Amino acid sequence: MNESSPRSFNGAKDILNQMYALPWINPAVWLAEIGQSVIGYPILAAGIGNGRRRVIFTAAHHGNEWLTGLVLLRFLRELAIRREWQYVLNSNTLIFVPLVNPDGVDIASGALARGYYYDRALAISRNYPAIPFPTGWKANINGVDLNLQYPARWEEAKELKYAAGFVSPAPRDFVGAYPLQAPEAAALAALTENLAPELIIALHSQGEVIYYMSNGYAPEGTFPLVQEMADASGYTLEATPSFSDNAGYKDWFISRFDRPGFTIEMGLGENPLPLSQLDSIYARVAPMLLLAANGK
Numbered sequence: 353m354n355e356s357s358p359r360s361f362n363g364a365k366d367i368l369n370q371m372y373a374l375p376w377i378n379p380a381v382w383l384a385e386i387g388q389s390v391i392g393y394p395i396l397a398a399g400i401g402n403g404r405r406r407v408i409f410t411a412a413h414h415g416n417e418w419l420t421g422l423v424l425l426r427f428l429r430e431l432a433i434r435r436e437w438q439y440v441l442n443s444n445t446l447i448f449v450p451l452v453n454p455d456g457v458d459i460a461s462g463a464l465a466r467g468y469y470y471d472r473a474l475a476i477s478r479n480y481p482a483i484p485f486p487t488g489w490k491a492n493i494n495g496v497d498l499n500l501q502y503p504a505r506w507e508e509a510k511e512l513k514y515a516a517g518f519v520s521p522a523p524r525d526f527v528g529a530y531p532l533q534a535p536e537a538a539a540l541a542a543l544t545e546n547l548a549p550e551l552i553i554a555l556h557s558q559g560e561v562i563y564y565m566s567n568g569y570a571p572e573g574t575f576p577l578v579q580e581m582a583d584a585s586g587y588t589l590e591a592t593p594s595f596s597d598n599a600g601y602k603d604w605f606i607s608r609f610d611r612p613g614f615t616i617e618m619g620l621g622e623n624p625l626p627l628s629q630l631d632s633i634y635a636r637v638a639p640m641l642l643l644a645a646n647g648k
């Protein structure tokens with residue numbers, strides 16, 4: 353099956369509209385609103401499958417990594433349609449949160465370019481003039497980096513990021529006032545607590561790298577799966593750089609559940625990666641997402 357590629361990206365509503373269409377493509381797909389963004393977008397989860405093993409797939413924690421959301425959605429749509437993939441759904445329940453940070457995606461993509469929240473983001477960005485606006489925007493609309501919001505060595509993250517100058521709301525790298533302060537991160541953490549999945553996947557960009565450890569530790573079950581994913585994609589396995597080894601979703605999941613969690617840095621280039629890379633990135637990423645979905 354060949355999916356036709358979108359010609360333009362118009363922000364969070366593009367991804368949400370595709371999600372709302374999923375149950376019409378396959379009634380076995382369920383949707384749940386697990387929370388709301390600061391601006392008021394629903395944080396949507398979609399699920400498919402009937403198996404005991406549970407996997408949560410996430411994308412777009414970071415605003416200017418919105419292409420990750422489109423890659424994950426395409427994978428979910430193929431799962432819902434492709435007959436030859438249905439075997440995966442007998443033994444697995446797969447839960448998708450393709451748009452963790454809708455407000456940040458709207459800022460970084462230019463979909464939100466006027467009004468109260470835009471003006472506030474612009475004011476925040478003026479405190480960090482070295483970061484291009486809006487294309488360098490990763491945070492939620494309050495200037496909190498959602499992948500520095502999880503209660504796993506959050507104080508260490510705060511120390512490192514403060515030392516690097518991120519001491520106030522910023523386009524990226526500001527840890528917030530306390531863990532799970534941002535409603536988007538709190539919603540995903542609550543979903544994860546409720547489902548207690550066997551594995552989580554967090555799609556980011558870019559680098560063609562898979563991070564599979566946290567604080568130098570990889571839980572049982574990481575291998576051989578992550579090696580097979582690397583082989584299937586050609587992506588490299590690496591230890592997380594120490595500057596970003598704290599307070600991320602993967603870090604929290606590994607420390608909270610002692611189960612495997614992988615951050616996949618998809619694609620190469622400068623964020624936001626262009627829509628024209630969607631097909632080529634998807635071709636590399638989909639086989640490894642299928643391996644993660646099936647556990648082997």
Ligand SMILES: [Zn+2]
Nearest residue numbers: 414417556557
């Ligand atoms: Zn990221």
